[in-house]
Amino acid sequence: MPRPAAVTPERIRSAVLSMLAEAGDAEPPTGERFRRIVSVRKLRARLGAGDPATLARVLNRF
Structure with a gap:
């Protein structure tokens, strides 16, 4: 039985968007x-x- 993914694409997208928001462009x-x-x-x-x-x-993909 495979292990569940540690990080989902939704979590990755959320983290990327918050990193971009913190950059303040x-x-x-x-x-x-x-x-x-x-x-x-x-x-x-x-x-x-x-x-x-x-x-x-x-x-x-971004």
């Missing part, structure tokens, strides 16, 4: 700015769990 960030604000390493640290490959796949 007035307009939507460019791709370069987005990558400075949100990285797999920062996202994993914020969530406290998650496979880096899975987090990267979800981030690439």
Whole structure:
């Protein structure tokens, strides 16, 4: 029986949106700015769990 995922796509999306809100940009960030604000390493640290490959796949959908 497989283990349930430690981090769901909804939790990842919520964390990314809060990280962007904390950055305080007035307009939507460019791709370069987005990558400075949100990285797999920062996202994993914020969530406290998650496979880096899975987090990267979800981030690439943004």
